[in-house]
Amino acid sequence: MSTSVQKTLNSERSFWFFLGPAFLVSVGYMDPGNWATSLEAGSRYGYDLLWVITLASLVAILMQLLSAKLGIATGKNLAQMIRIQHPGRSGTFLLSTAAVAMVATDLAEFLGVAVALNLLFDIPLVVAIFLTIFDVLLILWLERFGFRWVEMTILAFVATIGLGYIVELWLAQPQWLDVAHSMLVPNATIFDTTALFxxxxxxxxxxxxHNLYLHSHQVMTRRQSGVVTPATRLRCYRMMKWDTVLALTAAWLVNSAILIMASAAFHEKGLLITDIDEAYKTLGPLLGSAAALTFAIALLASGVASSTTGTLAGQIVFESFFKKRPVNILKIRVFIRLATMIPAAVAILMSATPLSLLVLSQVILSMQLPFAVVPLVKMTSNPHLMGDLVNDLKTRIMAWSATGIIVGLNIWLLVMLGFESIG
Structure with a gap:
């Protein structure tokens, strides 16, 4: 196809054509790991930590925009660019930490599916863990009909989660004036040690x-439609901005809704919730069986959708790690899933709780995060790589400031966890 025809096709693409990649990514921001954190935050401190979710969401939007920009400007995902920019041992190290993070990510996601199956159908947790391999393979099978089908399926799960929490909030009847204030205004609760934790x-x-790797890859499904000039790349990025802001705003609302529901349903009645299944069992007597059932269905949707995207992100990293596309993608996907299922099943058999495994996965992710964020910000600030899409001064200041916050808080979190384990 000639350049002029490609440019025409890209310029005529509608706004709706560009929507999708960020919604695929957004499920990572409403995964079971976030559920556990928001449930405890809401039940322990009411609405006081809502502003933290707002701050975290703003940082997430910035980083995902940088990820999308990298894919559009270079035509390669973050893992591929790390391999190109760091061809020696440093690149192998960075991708090795990413591979560990992918396994940790998948651990948190599929545990949500297993817990939901256990709550809904009383399937033993160990059996439910091994059943989770089929959900991802089923959805990824849709790829043969075009990746748009996968995106639409994930979007359906996101809608299910959102609708579930509309029902939960309607049943819980929160104090909306307090909610609006706490979403935007920091408060002194943060100085409490447990609240800070x-x-x-x-x-x-x-x-x-994994969201940074996945987003930089997914935007190329839009870039390949003929983005061949600075003007068409810029238009694609502008569309991806809308996609990212809309999708992550939805994720922010869902995360906020989890905390709001926990505050209205549990905190106001003096109940502290520290595990997902405990929330399910407590919702029934408080708000009725419909609330408990809605909670479990939304959790199942969250786990299935986020485990699917986690496996996709793992595939992206492993492909770059081995420097070439594997002959059998199915083997890579099954390997990623088995690498997390088997250790988790053993841990559950040894009486570990799903919450403790979720915390472990978050610690591993925290340790890897700087190795993804720092190269991302550095590369998107390089004019030789990015051309007209290079970060301007304002974006660089915000990006490096956010990186400093992320790295600093993650180090602080790991130190606190270390002191807690010693104590």
Whole structure:
């Protein structure tokens, strides 16, 4: 196809054509790990930590925009660019930490599916863990009909989660004036040691490495439609901005809704919730069986959708790690899933709780996050790589400031976890 025809096709693409990549990514911001954190935050401190979710969401939007920009400007995803920019041992190290993070990500996601199956159908947790391999393979099978089908399926799950929490909030009847104030205004609760620990957990787990790798890859499904000039690249990025802001605003609302529901349903009645299944069992007597059932269905949707995107992100990293596309993509996907299922099943058999495994996965992700964020900000600030899409001075200041916050809080979180384990 000639350049002029490609340019015409790209310029005629509608706004709706560009929507999708960020919604695929957004499920990572409402995954079971975030559920556990928001449930405890809401039940323990009411609405006081809502502003932390707002701050974390703003940082997430910035980082995901940089990820999308990298894919549009270079035509390669973050993992591929790390391999190109760091061809030696440093690149192998960075991608090795990313591979570990992908396994940790998948651990948190599929545990949500297993817990939901256990709650809905009383399937033993260990059996439910092994059943989770089929959900991802089923959805990824849709790829043969075009990736748009996968995006639409994930979007359906996101809608299910959102509708579930509309029902939960309607049943819980929160104090909306207090909600609006707490969403935007920081408060002194953050100086409480436990509150600070939970707040850092929210911030540290919100910007997850696998979302950065996945987003930079997914935007290329739009870029390949003929983005061949600075003007068409810029238009594609502008559309991706809308996609990202809309999708992550939805994720912010869902995360906020989890905390709001926990505050209205549990905190106002003096109940502290520290595990997902505990929330399910408590909602029934408080708000009725419909609330408990809605909660479990939304959790299942969250786990299935986020485990699917986690496996996709893992595939992207492993392909770059081995420097070439594997002959059998199915083997890579099954390997990623088995690498997390088997250790988790063993841990559950040894009486570990799903919450403890979720915390472990978040710690591993926190340790890897700087190795994804720093190269991302550095590369998107390089004019030789990015051309007209290079970060301007304002974006560089915001990006490096956000990186400093992320790295600092993650280090602080790890130190606190270390002191807690020693104590």
């Amino acid at each position: 939970i707040a850092m957990g929210i911030l540290g787990a919100t910007v997850m490495p």
